[in-house]
Amino acid sequence: MWKLADTLLPSRLLLGTAKYPSLHMMKEAIIASDANIITVSLKRQSPREKGGEDFWNYIKSLNCHLLPNTAGCHHAEDAITTAEMAREIFNTHWIKLEVIGDDYNLQPDPFELVKAAKELIQRGFEVFPYCTDDLVLCQRLVDSGCRILMPWGSPIGSGKGLMNPYALETLRTRLPDITLIVDAGIGKPSHATQAMELGFDGVLLNTAVSLAKDPIQMAAAFSHAVQAGRLAYEAGMMLERNCASPSTPLIDTPFWHQVERT
């Protein structure tokens, strides 16, 4: 069990609900992932479809904690309004704060992000900011009252994995008391394991599961990957070295006196 925003949870994997071939497949993948937190979003209803009811019924049946996002917002004010709506619809004060600064790589706008985070925390939200791995930005978010940070591994939906492990490792070192979750860019289970081995508290992903050939099996694979990475981090990994060191003790093996060739 681990603690996230005062809530004890068994799983360190957070899963998105978008882009699945069907709602049924989404539900089965979430179950297979063992995730306790799923991300959701909001849309403006069009005249042709009332919408949202089927999805609502599916997510209710899963009994997961909901983490609504502010996807599509480019300004702090829009993100704040979206967060208020999400709080009413989903009955949660948790918000995954997304304020996008560039549409090409969906990189967060650090200035609007800090502005929105400050205001939302004052309004009683638990803010999960989707941010870059910039240390100073992350420190400013912490100064604003964020207890959780969600730096990207790489751009959303890119599947490139951890582009800058050094920066992520630095965040872990410099912000030891903050809950760190890698959000975005995870493409395969080994990426999730790597993040967890760095000491991250959790991993949030979506596309790597929903666009897999078999989303349900991939969800299970990510569940194992996150657990493996966390176990390894807690176990303490050996230090890397440049020279070989035999695993088997060589003294008294049959040819241990063999003369080295030069």
Next chain:
Amino acid sequence: MITIRFRDETMVLEQSHSLAEILVMKNYHGQHFAVALNRQFIPRSNHVTTFIQDGDVVDVISPMQGG
């Protein structure tokens, strides 16, 4: 007579109504939606006391899949 836009459709009303009344007219009874009036969020607790004016734009926001 007042004319408003409700979910991108034109609605002509003989008089001003509260947001709560408009929602009932449009058959919205559930809990899983939020309402924006002229792009501003109107909390559910204010639906009864918020009255629609000529030219207002009402949007209904609902849950969807997200990452």
